[in-house]
Amino acid sequence: MKKILFFLLFTGSFTFAQMPDIAQVWLNNSKPYTGTIGNETEAIKVKIDISEQNRKNDQEYFLAGYSLVGNNYSKFEGKLHITKYRDGKKRSAVYGEYELAEEAKGKHSGIFKGKFIYTFIWNKKAQHIKGQFIEFTGSWTSYDGSLNFKTNWKN
Helix, strand or coil: CHHHHHHHHHHHHHHCCCCCCCHHHHCHHHCCEEEEECCCCCEEEEEEEEEEECCCCCCEEEEEEEEEECCEEEEEEEEEEEEEEECCCCCEEEEEEEEEEECCCCCCCEEEEEEEEEEEEEECCCCEEEEEEEEEEEEEEECCCCCEEEEEEEC
16 A cells, blocks of 8 residues: 555655746847848848746746847747657757747738757766757748748847
8 A cells, every 4th residue: 555655645745746837948138049041141030028837827028129130120929849859968959949029010920830959968976057059940931921031049
């Protein structure tokens, strides 16, 4: 009987374990992510100003910020959802999907959608992350559906 009770308590602790809050990671130390949109020469900057973990689903984060392409500045809001975590001996990775909706301000506003990968090295002695890298790949589609571009940005 004691063994069964211990087993239930032990497995229950895993069932209710919460994902650590890594909301600060997506803020990228207050620096914009840089990359390309459309053809490989069109530059994009994406700055995330707000990142909050969803209290009901700890695998999801609410994001807000802005994108800048040429002279086109657009605020956005959206979600980032973690789908997989891989713990490695040297390098660990977090995989997921994102969807960010820009303010509807004409033909050059739309939705960013795609996947991301966050890789990092955990320094066990110092108990902190070092060597982190975040990359977002996907597409941007205008609200009217007339424009669709591949996107890629990273820290």
